Amino acid sequence: MKIKIILATLAGIAISSTSFAQDHRHVITNPTKPGNTEYWDPEVRVVTPGKIPSDAIVLFDGKNLDNWESIKDGGPAAWKVEDGKMTVVKGAGHISTKQKFTNYQLHIEWQSPIEPETLKSQGKGNSGIFMQGMYEVQVLNSYNNRSYRNGQAGSIYKQSAPLVNATSPMGEWNVYDIIYTAPVFTVNGGIETPAYVTVIHNGVVVQNHTKIQGTTEYIGQPKNPVHGAGPISLQDHGNPVSFRNIWLREM
DSSP states (O other): OHHHHHHHHHHHHHHHHHHHHHHTTTOOSSOOSGGGGOOOOSOOOOOOOSSSOTTOEEEEOSSOOTTEEETTTSSBOOOEEETTEEEOOTTSOOEEESSOBSSEEEEEEEEOOOOOTTOOGGGSSOEEEEETTTEEEEEOOOTTOOOOGGGSTTSBTTTBOOSSOOOOOTTSEEEEEEEEEOOEEOTTSOEEEOEEEEEEETTEEEEEEEEEOSSOOSSSOOOOOOOOOBOOEEOOOSSOOEEEEEEEEEO
16 A cells, blocks of 8 residues: 555646646757747636636535544534534544545635633633544634644644734634645655745734644654545534534645
8 A cells, every 4th residue: 555655645746847848848058039938838827817716626515424534434424404504413423525535725714603701711612623644733722722833723732833823712713724735755764855835814824835744743742654535624622613604625
């Protein structure tokens, strides 16, 4: 299985290298005319922008969880869908997309529930969004709710604290736009290129091309298992956090 993953990764690298070479085939040493540094083909693909770009894969449109499954048993996702949003059902467990991805732009909106002021730190509005099912961008009610720096909203959990705290008040919606680049592994299972992530929280950059050190462990150091494409996963941490408007553009 590992050999297949490695070969697929190397094939992807070869394709990327070929595309780069094609884009730069007209570059010459000491150009003397404007046309010497211009290349026209292949023409740049057109994408229609908007609330949802024309080439986006819609993962949740507010109607059903057909694109999601339970991590527990691979069965139907058992979270609640109502009023255009999905909400964590305590004990139902984490859910994942049925489809797997590598490099992408992810848009996702989340809402902390109205909870008692007696709940503090990690006990308030806690959930998470996992890139490839193993690298967590933290979801937490961090509005007037102090917690450890590398565990608050917008952190790469237990690794990198956000640059700032841009969390909306409890009960209001937050928006994450995430640019994720998957790790590339060597033939012998080492890391050729680590994973990187940029997170824009409510229009504010909170992670700027941040290196992901490995899996985001609750206890212990990050691990770096060799893997291929993986799902987007959402965490059941016991708080009724809601999500809506989830779409992804592969890159």
